Amino acid sequence: MLINRRAFLHTAGLGAAAATLAGCGGTQTTSPLHQGTADPPIDFRALARKLPGLLITPEQPGYDLARRSFNPLFDNRTPAALAQCRRIEDVQACVSAAAAAGAPIAARSGGHSYAGYSTPNRALIVDLSGMSTVEVNADGTAVIGAGARLIDVYTALAGAGRCLPAGSCPSVGIAGLTLGGGIGVLSRKYGLTCDRLVSATMVTADGIARTVSASAQPDLFWALRGGGGGNFGIVTSFTFDTVVAPQLAVFQLDFPAGSVAEVLGGWQQWIVDMPDELWSKCNISGGSPSSCTVIGCYVGPASALNPLLAELIRRTGNQPTSRTVAEYDCLDAMRYFAGCADKSTAQCHDQASGRQRNREAFVATSRIVTEPVADPAKIVSVFDGRRVFVLIDGLRGAVGRVRSADTAFPHRGALATMQIYLGTSPAGRAAATASMSEMRDQLTGILGGGAYVNYIDAGMPNWAQAYYGDNLMRLRQVAQRYDPGRLFTFPQGLTTA
Numbered sequence: 001m002l003i004n005r006r007a008f009l010h011t012a013g014l015g016a017a018a019a020t021l022a023g024c025g026g027t028q029t030t031s032p033l034h035q036g037t038a039d040p041p042i043d044f045r046a047l048a049r050k051l052p053g054l055l056i057t058p059e060q061p062g063y064d065l066a067r068r069s070f071n072p073l074f075d076n077r078t079p080a081a082l083a084q085c086r087r088i089e090d091v092q093a094c095v096s097a098a099a100a101a102g103a104p105i106a107a108r109s110g111g112h113s114y115a116g117y118s119t120p121n122r123a124l125i126v127d128l129s130g131m132s133t134v135e136v137n138a139d140g141t142a143v144i145g146a147g148a149r150l151i152d153v154y155t156a157l158a159g160a161g162r163c164l165p166a167g168s169c170p171s172v173g174i175a176g177l178t179l180g181g182g183i184g185v186l187s188r189k190y191g192l193t194c195d196r197l198v199s200a201t202m203v204t205a206d207g208i209a210r211t212v213s214a215s216a217q218p219d220l221f222w223a224l225r226g227g228g229g230g231n232f233g234i235v236t237s238f239t240f241d242t243v244v245a246p247q248l249a250v251f252q253l254d255f256p257a258g259s260v261a262e263v264l265g266g267w268q269q270w271i272v273d274m275p276d277e278l279w280s281k282c283n284i285s286g287g288s289p290s291s292c293t294v295i296g297c298y299v300g301p302a303s304a305l306n307p308l309l310a311e312l313i314r315r316t317g318n319q320p321t322s323r324t325v326a327e328y329d330c331l332d333a334m335r336y337f338a339g340c341a342d343k344s345t346a347q348c349h350d351q352a353s354g355r356q357r358n359r360e361a362f363v364a365t366s367r368i369v370t371e372p373v374a375d376p377a378k379i380v381s382v383f384d385g386r387r388v389f390v391l392i393d394g395l396r397g398a399v400g401r402v403r404s405a406d407t408a409f410p411h412r413g414a415l416a417t418m419q420i421y422l423g424t425s426p427a428g429r430a431a432a433t434a435s436m437s438e439m440r441d442q443l444t445g446i447l448g449g450g451a452y453v454n455y456i457d458a459g460m461p462n463w464a465q466a467y468y469g470d471n472l473m474r475l476r477q478v479a480q481r482y483d484p485g486r487l488f489t490f491p492q493g494l495t496t497a
Contacts, residue, residue, distance in 0.1 A: 042101045042124060044081050050093040053084035053130055066127070067119055069108075070171065072361045073429055074116035079106070082125040088201060088209050088236045094126045095234065096207040099487050106490075107234040109146050110173025114364055115458040117230065117490050126234055128175065136160035141198060142242050146175040146235050151338060155345050158331035162242040165190040168337035170348055171358075178238060179229040180454035181409040183417060185337055188279045188397030189246075189299050194225035194407060195398070196240045204233040205483040223478040226409025228453040228467065231475070231494045232482050245330035249302040250295075250337070251309060253320040257291040260284055261377040264392075266315030267294060268372040268415060276397040278308055281416075284390040286383035294320075296394075297337075302327050362423050363432045365440040365457040368450030369416040382442045386435065391419040410450075410469035417452045418443070433459065456492060463492050 048055040056066050058078065066082045068075060080103075083094050098105035104123035111118050111129075119125065128147035134156035135143045142162065144153055151170035157163055165186035167177050174193075182193020190196070199213035200221070210233075212221040223232055255263045267282045274280070280296030294312065298305040302325050313319065328336060335341050340348035369392065373379060383390055394416050404412040411417070420439055424432035437459050444461075451457065451466040464472050479494040486495040 042080070042097050042103050047083070047093060047097050051083055051085070051090050053086050053090065054082075056082045056084070067125070068111075068359075069116065069119050070110075070112040070359055071114075071116065072359055073363075073424070073426060074113070074119055077116060077119035078121050079119055079125045080122050082127050084127045084130050086130045088203065091126055091128075091203045091234050091236055092207050092209060094124060095203050095205065095487070098124050099205060099207065099485070105487065107175075107230060108173075109175035109229075110149055110171060110177075112169075112172055112176065114454075114456045115492070117456070120490070128173075128234075128236065131236055136162055136242070140242050140244075141239055143237055143239050144174055145237050146173070148174045150174065150177070150334075151340075151345070151348050154331055154334045157242060158245055158329075161245050163245040163330045164193065164196060164240055164242050166193045168334060170335075170338040170340065174238065175235055176229040176454065179224055179227065179231075179235065180452070181226040181411075183393055183395070183399075183452070183454075185279050185297055185333075186299070187399050188274075188394065189276045190243055191398040191402065192226075192407075192409060193240075194409060195402060196242065197221075197225055198239040198241050200224055200235050200239070201237045202233045202235040205485060205487040209236075219478050220482060222406075223408050223475055225407035226453075226471075227475050227478070228408075228456075228494070230488055230490060231479055233488065246299045247301070247327065247329060248333040249298045249300065249305040249325060249327050250333055251297070251305060251326075252322075252324045253294045253309065253312070254322045255292050255294070255316070255318050255320050257287065258289040259316070259318045260290045260292045260380045262318055263292050263294065263316045264376040264379065265373075266312065266317065268369070268376070270312045270315050271394040272372065272396065272415065274308060278305070279394060279397075281391060281393045284380070284383055284392070286386040286388040286390070288385050290380055290384050297333060360423065361425055362421055363429065363436050364419060364421045364455055365436055365460065366420065366452045366455035367418045367440065367443045367447045368411050368414050368452065369418055369447055370414050370450065372415060373446065378446050379443070382439050382446075386439070387422075388435075388439065389421045389423075391421065392416050393419075404470065408468065408471050408475055410467075410471045411452070414450070417455075418447070419452075419455050458491065460492070464494075467492075 056063050067079055085091050106120050106123045107126045108118040109128050131145040132147040133145045134153055150166055150172050153174055166182055166184045168185055178193045199211055201211050203209055264282055271280055277299040283293045285291050395414050400412055402412055404410050422432045422436045449466050453467040460466055468475055476494050483495055489495045
């Protein structure tokens with residue numbers, strides 16, 4: 001996840017009421033195909049005796065709160081139980097119990113899950129939120145539990161003067177973000193989150209705890225870097241090669257309504273020519289007419305950023321109606337993009353994961369922008385007159401200097417990812433889904449059929465090719481090798497027939 005939509009909507013002048021129309025996502029999940037069967041025949045009493053944490057079943061207090069994910073549209077999901085795991089042995093016990101019973105199982109880290117896969121009906125949910133420690137070693141590597149949320153990761157790393165290129169939504173889990181690739185505000189300078197991965201500990205379908213790296217199960221290590229959450233087992237911790245925390249200059253340019261085609265046209269050519277130190281995104285707010293905001297940051301001082309912004313303005317042919325440039329240390333910059341710059345770290349954490357956690361009802365999809373579009377007005381026409389939010393995140397730089405075949409993330413040469421986001425309510429869900437699907441399919445004719453797996457879309461046509469491209473066949477071979485019994489199977493999972 002990149003910039004917090006709540007912050008984007010506020011800065012775009014839409015205010016707090018409109019903020020409920022957007023959200024953020026990314027989670028390590030699995031969701032079984034066999035949900036139409038009776039409740040899974042797991043002996044939960046026996047399993048509970050093996051777990052130091054709680055095993056919460058529907059008749060117990062706290063079940064309704066525990067089963068909730070970020071998106072209220074999935075509040076009707078009723079898992080069979082939620083296991084609050086604290087150790088890798090707890091995860092092994094859960095996986096072994098589910099495998100022995102042939103029962104559905106799903107992992108949850110941050111709990112965002114675009115398509116609700118983190119809370120499937122009648123499944124055993126492996127809740128990793130209790131495995132969230134962040135330990136920074138003397139060599140700059142960091143061992144991060146799979147249940148850690150980004151605000152906690154950034155805060156702990158900052159205490160050691162380090163940083164990790166990752167997303168900006170504070171409540172997104174590190175696991176799902178990394179396993180899908182991990183696009184963020186420092187990607188052009190330092191690469192995707194998965195590019196900084198040194199090793200991972202995980203439990204595979206056979207119940208074995210494994211540490212995978214470039215030298216240990218290298219095929220599985222390759223697959224974990226962009227192959228999507230939940231496809232190969234349950235990851236319990238990650239070891240990353242972090243970077244020295246940089247000073248950043250952040251910026252925001254608001255452009256007048258009706259200028260989106262010109263701004264997008266200038267922006268997409270500008271981002272190609274920019275140094276790796278600059279990351280930027282173009283946010284479009286659909287309307288009559290649509291409007292847009294260009295947001296980003298520069299690894300370095302504002303004095304070096306300002307000439308680059310002047311060049312962007314020249315290329316768009318439009319003067320911004322407002323302009324903001326500010327210098328921050330790395331942690332404060334991440335809090336700025338998270339939408340809690342005016343709050344303490346503790347308040348930002350509560351907003352991310354406490355009882356006051358911000359939740360947002362939405363449907364969403366994505367497309368990959370492979371190259372600058374010759375006629376950006378075609379893109380804008382898809383969104384004009386619709387209450388939709390579109391976030392176009394620039395790539396290339398360090399992301400593009402890794403070959404597509406070197407990790408499972410296939411979109412290495414792409415110009416940007418495009419996220420299309422519609423706020424809704426349970427009553428309006430069907431209409432919102434139809435509208436979102438219509439826009440997605442119109443964009444296919446303009447941009448092609450690529451999509452980002454961390455913005456998973458349950459209705460995505462040809463989803464496997466869209467998410468994984470030329471890496472699809474190899475990914476399916478890895479999934480078959482480590483999960484021949486298809487324990488980790490969900491509607492858009494790699495072991496799905």
